[in-house]
Amino acid sequence: MRATTIHAPGDIRVEEVPDPVIKKxxxxxxxxxxxxxxxxxxxxxxxxxxxxxxxxxxxxxIGVVEEVGAEVRDFKPGDFVVVPFCHCDNTCASxxxxxxxxxxxxxxxxxxxxxxxxxxxADGSLxxxxxxxxxxxxxxxxxxxxxxxxxxxxxxxxxVKAGDxxxxxxxxxxxxxxxxxxxxxxxxKIIAMSRHEPRQAIAxxxxxxxxVAERGKxxxxxxxxxxxxxxxxxxxxxxxxxxxxxxAIGVTxxxxxxxxxxxxxxxxxxxxxLFEKNIGLxxxxxxxxxxxxxxxxxxxxxxxxxxxxxxxxxxLEESPEGYRAMDERRAxxxxxxx
Amino acid sequence: MRATTIHAPGDIRVEEVPDPVIKKxxxxxxxxxxxxxxxxxxxxxxxxxxxxxxxxxxxxxIGVVEEVGAEVRDFKPGDFVVVPFCHCDNTCASxxxxxxxxxxxxxxxxxxxxxxxxxxxADGSLxxxxxxxxxxxxxxxxxxxxxxxxxxxxxxxxxVKAGDxxxxxxxxxxxxxxxxxxxxxxxxKIIAMSRHEPRQAIAxxxxxxxxVAERGKxxxxxxxxxxxxxxxxxxxxxxxxxxxxxxAIGVTxxxxxxxxxxxxxxxxxxxxxLFEKNIGLxxxxxxxxxxxxxxxxxxxxxxxxxxxxxxxxxxLEESPEGYRAMDERRAxxxxxxx
Numbered sequence: 001m002r003a004t005t006i007h008a009p010g011d012i013r014v015e016e017v018p019d020p021v022i023k024k025x026x027x028x029x030x031x032x033x034x035x036x037x038x039x040x041x042x043x044x045x046x047x048x049x050x051x052x053x054x055x056x057x058x059x060x061x062i063g064v065v066e067e068v069g070a071e072v073r074d075f076k077p078g079d080f081v082v083v084p085f086c087h088c089d090n091t092c093a094s095x096x097x098x099x100x101x102x103x104x105x106x107x108x109x110x111x112x113x114x115x116x117x118x119x120x121x122a123d124g125s126l127x128x129x130x131x132x133x134x135x136x137x138x139x140x141x142x143x144x145x146x147x148x149x150x151x152x153x154x155x156x157x158x159x160v161k162a163g164d165x166x167x168x169x170x171x172x173x174x175x176x177x178x179x180x181x182x183x184x185x186x187x188x189k190i191i192a193m194s195r196h197e198p199r200q201a202i203a204x205x206x207x208x209x210x211x212v213a214e215r216g217k218x219x220x221x222x223x224x225x226x227x228x229x230x231x232x233x234x235x236x237x238x239x240x241x242x243x244x245x246x247x248a249i250g251v252t253x254x255x256x257x258x259x260x261x262x263x264x265x266x267x268x269x270x271x272x273x274l275f276e277k278n279i280g281l282x283x284x285x286x287x288x289x290x291x292x293x294x295x296x297x298x299x300x301x302x303x304x305x306x307x308x309x310x311x312x313x314x315x316l317e318e319s320p321e322g323y324r325a326m327d328e329r330r331a332x333x334x335x336x337x338x
Numbered sequence: 339m340r341a342t343t344i345h346a347p348g349d350i351r352v353e354e355v356p357d358p359v360i361k362k363x364x365x366x367x368x369x370x371x372x373x374x375x376x377x378x379x380x381x382x383x384x385x386x387x388x389x390x391x392x393x394x395x396x397x398x399x400i401g402v403v404e405e406v407g408a409e410v411r412d413f414k415p416g417d418f419v420v421v422p423f424c425h426c427d428n429t430c431a432s433x434x435x436x437x438x439x440x441x442x443x444x445x446x447x448x449x450x451x452x453x454x455x456x457x458x459x460a461d462g463s464l465x466x467x468x469x470x471x472x473x474x475x476x477x478x479x480x481x482x483x484x485x486x487x488x489x490x491x492x493x494x495x496x497x498v499k500a501g502d503x504x505x506x507x508x509x510x511x512x513x514x515x516x517x518x519x520x521x522x523x524x525x526x527k528i529i530a531m532s533r534h535e536p537r538q539a540i541a542x543x544x545x546x547x548x549x550v551a552e553r554g555k556x557x558x559x560x561x562x563x564x565x566x567x568x569x570x571x572x573x574x575x576x577x578x579x580x581x582x583x584x585x586a587i588g589v590t591x592x593x594x595x596x597x598x599x600x601x602x603x604x605x606x607x608x609x610x611x612l613f614e615k616n617i618g619l620x621x622x623x624x625x626x627x628x629x630x631x632x633x634x635x636x637x638x639x640x641x642x643x644x645x646x647x648x649x650x651x652x653x654l655e656e657s658p659e660g661y662r663a664m665d666e667r668r669a670x671x672x673x674x675x676x
Contacts (some may be wrong), residue, residue, distance in 0.1 A: 003352040058461045088460075093566075093568045093591070094568075094591070094592045094593070096593060097571075097592060097593045097594070099591075099592035099593035099615070099616050101592075101616065102593070102614070102615055102616065112416070132509035133352045157616075157618070196427035199529075228431075230431045230432075233435075253431070254435060254437035254439075254440035254624070255433070255435045255436045255440070256435070257434070259621075260613070263613070263615055264609045264610060267609045268609070269607040269609050271602045271605045271607050272602060274619070274621075274622065275438070275442055275598070275601070275602055275621060275622040275623070276622060276623065277437070277622065277624070278439065278440060278495075278620070278621065278625070279620070279622075280438050280495070280618060280619070280620035280624035281618070281619045281620065282595075282612075282614070282616065282617070282618035282619065282620075283612075283613060283614070283616065284612065284614060284615065284616035284617075285613070285614065287593070287616070338633060
């Protein structure tokens with residue numbers, strides 16, 4: 001099949017690789033209808049994560065079941081499915097406790113930017129749509145593979161509830177989906193920290209009531225002012241850097257909550273500040289499967305449209321250009337069509 | 339008045355100091371019926387916190403209102419009161435958000451191991467008992483000044499709920515009160531980590547279903563075994579050292595919660611582990627006033643008896659011996675009678 005591969009920092013190719021195959025009777029193979037590039041794919045692209053030379057890349061996709069293993073009961077070839085980027089059996093103790101991203105049989109989509117993807121624990125992982133969806137729904141369904149549930153997770157982890165004031169640190173696709181999540185949950189003030197006009201526009205479309213373009217101390221002061229000097233009830237940290245975490249904790253009121261979903265790179269948690277302000281901290285890899293039924297309903301009913309985060313669509317063969325566009329912040333998120 | 343003072347590490351004295359006086363119209367002066375020594379008083383005693391030479395020490399007490407400032411409305415001389423160690427107006431934004439320990443008018447009892455104590459924001463801070471309590475209730479009422487609400491806060495912060503499995507790291511008075519809190523909240527398995535027989539006995543009396551005497555990796559392995567290899571739903575960190583925090587986080591299941599109330603000394607939070615396991619972390623100085631009405635009712639109704647943590651009662655003049663007894667772990671917690 002044709003698939004995106006990474007060879008070295010900055011070296012993304014589309015080439016012929018072996019088709020994924022059923023390895024365990026609980027596996028399924030999905031023919032990818034749409035895949036995409038994730039902000040976290042930029043970590044190896046920028047040389048900040050180790051790279052296995054020539055490996056396929058891409059963990060987000062939706063598509064049509066092509067083949068299932070002998071023990072797969074709930075899916076058959078032809079089913080249209082959303083593929084959560086982390087696969088889970090949805091039955092183990094971790095899954096029952098809502099931590100599907102720590103499933104004992106955890107798997108991960110590894111060729112979402114290709115023509116086919118293998119899904120382990122297909123029955124536990126996949127979620128079916130009601131028939132083949134309208135083309136117009138494709139971007140929003142694809143967003144359910146990772147960014148929307150991840151933004152949602154940030155809001156859940158931060159404890160967002162109706163009437164809250166919320167800040168979202170990070171204006172990538174996940175941060176924007178965090179704005180959307182806070183809005184659905186009924187937050188009253190939603191402050192998007194963004195200095196990038198197209199992203200500000202999406203944040204507003206998703207429900208942001210305020211935009212703060214400043215960063216660091218100036219940004220924190222602006223957030224404090226919007227919240228009458230008190231700080232926000234909940235902060236969503238959607239970047240993963242120490243600066244972003246420092247801002248998120250710094251603008252949260254005493255007894256508030258910080259939800260963090262940016263993969264931590266160089267983050268040092270200030271235990272004394274957390275202690276003195278009694279700020280709660282929770283986050284991690286989103287348990288996508290846990291949220292999928294609810295989010296799928298929100299998308300198919302037209303209540304949310306997270307697909308707006310895709311501002312560039314390219315054929316799979318132009319995947320390297322997609323990486324460049326995201327790396328240079330010319331695109332928020334790139335959708336790839338095989 | 340006579341009061342306990344600290345002059346240097348290990349140098350505790352009882353001497354004549356000026357009586358505390360009303361400085362602001364919202365102040366009250368309380369004649370101390372009973373005070374006590376806190377585990378956290380051992381930090382300066384052991385030279386691990388700075389000391390202001392000759393200053394009074396002791397932040398826990400109960401007693402009788404002696405005098406009130408002109409603006410105090412709800413208390414009058416003769417009222418018997420529980421004095422939360424952190425004073426608060428109970429009306430500011432932090433207090434309204436349940437963070438009374440981050441009140442904008444925060445104060446602290448500073449001569450609880452003396453004959454009189456000044457309380458700032460008396461109306462917001464103090465809680466009255468129904469008349470002068472029976473002598474038998476004195477220890478449990480005194481425990482409401484700090485240790486019981488602090489153990490309770492650890493359980494609240496960890497998210498303990500009915501049916502949970504809970505571990506308590508730390509067998510000091512706060513840890514033991516954490517066991518009691520988890521029990522009241524309906525936890526099903528309560529694992530007390532303690533190697534000290536008298537403390538184990540109190541833990542069991544307070545509701546511990548299991549005792550683990552091992553520490554470090556062996557201790558963690560024992561807790562995992564009790565929880566079928568999964569880990570606890572909630573961990574209460576009631577020490578403040580890095581070892582205690584490491585144990586608490588290490589034995590918590592994916593998507594579980596850690597509540598920490600030990601004042602952090604050298605704690606480094608493992609952000610990657612928290613992220614990978616989606617473990618929630620929350621804690622800090624207990625907002626005592628928030629919990630006092632509920633806890634006072636539990637004490638006066640006889641439902642809980644946190645006063646059991648006092649295993650040595652001394653006259654105020656023997657305060658230095660009280661410090662030695664706690665430092666050498668001959669006593670769990672020392673009650674002082676002026």
